[in-house]
Amino acid sequence: MDLKKLEHILRIAEEKNISRAAERLFISQPALNLQLLNLERELGTKLFVRKGNECSVTEAGRIYVETARKMMNMKKDCYAKIAELSQLHNEEIAIGASGLQGDYMMCYIFQKFHEYHPNVKLQFTSMKGLKAQELVKNGTIDLGIVLMGDKQSYRMEYKLLGKVELLLAIAKNHPLLEVLEEEGEITEIDLAKLSELPFVLAPKDSTERSVAEMAFEDAGIDPYVPMDVEGIHYQMALVESSDYCSFISSNNRAHVPDSIRLIPCKTHPKMNAVAVYRKDKPLTKALVELIALAEEYWSSFSEEESF
Template identity: 35%
Template sequence: MDLKQLEYIIHIAEENNITKASEKLFITQSALNQQLLKLEKELGTQLFVRSRNNWHLTQAGKIYVENAKNILRIKKDTYNQINDILETREGNLVIGLTPERGTQMFAAIYPTFYKKFPKVKIDLIEMPVKKQQVEILQGNIDIGFLTLQDFQKTNDNYIHLCFESIILGVPSAHPLAQVGGKLGEPLPEISLKLLENDSFAVMQTGSTLREIFNHLINEENISPHILLETRSCHTLFEMVAQGICCSVFPITYAKPSSAVSYFSIRQNPVWEVTASYKKDSYLSNAAKELIAMATDYWLDRVQVCS
């Protein structure tokens, strides 16, 4: 079996276009098409329904691509296991990171990782949690670093790194600010029911933090005004610090500030910082070491903010 041929078909399927696939593979479209036609002749069926701008898989094509990915995953797992036995400290890791915090974490731990595993090549993919989960399921990401609650987990594997509190921030001019607390001290508890007439900055729909916020307000049976939707937790904090509105965000994004008062929320929401990888896949020694470094990083961050 030609493993390179498997990669060719997977790329065409991912791009839904043979021209774009050939560009990514750095081969001519003609050469790629010849490989496809050769395979389809061997199988006795077409793998793609062709159109000018959009190719899509036939039923046979779906079966082929699914199993092609499994074969390549088995190959990678096999090589990783052998590399670990031989202690070569070589290989390749595809790492999923969430925007902002994920890249900050990786930049902090990579220099130490590189000293221990200089021959391990790392490819970084920055994307939201839900997209990472799809890529992990498909075997396109070896490790995804995610923040989520149990109800947001898939059937893949999750390694606990730490828990992080989700807190409420209100501007100093807010009527409740005088009974709020400061970082580093036990925060007074509050029900979001008391803020049902306030405006909030929240994460965009579809994000894990937005789902958590929605759960909280649904439990209180309130519908506060959503002033701003953003993709940045830093923006959530800044909106509160500038006195514009209230917000709910992870404690690691909070900063000591006279412009913000903090509360713990009645339901005591926390989310879990995790490392996730495809179910039944092999976790190499390099991957385990990277996860251990990430655990130390997050534990230090959460302890400083608590």
């Protein structure tokens, strides 16, 4: 089996769409489709069932994909062990982390990591937290660094890197702030006092949203949420220009405009920044140091107390 072609088939299985898989692999869709057709012709059976643009694995495809994952994992383990023995560190580490949070973290980590491991290749991909956990579980990536609540979705190794607090974001010229100052509640806010205000929140499949909803539940209110928004910059723009309120995680405070005030909630809702990796896969020295740098990054937000 050609390991490169195995990687291509695995990508089709993960994306469930040949066009998206081709885009992620940086090859043309016709070329990838031809590879799949040739392989199916060689095997004498279909590996995927196509429905429009989407595709799903057949029983034969499931067997092929499981075997391919094992072979790719064997290759990674082999290369990592040889790299450590030879001290060449010609290792590859595939990382999945969520969106903008992951981008900022990798900017912090990258230079420090490569000072110690200049020949280790990092492959970073932005993705949802649940997707990162799924890909760690099946061996597609080596490490997931995700924000999550208190529940773990998969039976893997979870290392707490730090806790990130959700803060109320409100425009400084919002009339509610004057009321809060008069009531002496400007340092910590009781969300129950905001039951009549509209909120713009992160999408429903995000950790930020689930933690925010738990905070509302603890306050005993059902807020009006007319809009879900992906990305803190859009959220902050809406808060800045209207009567909307929102939540922002403490690690993103540096990206909040001066016209917006951040106030801790009385219940101090928090998300866990977690490193996720497989229990059955030995950690290389480079991967251990990468996790340590991620912990250094996320723990700095746990230590900040003043808002």
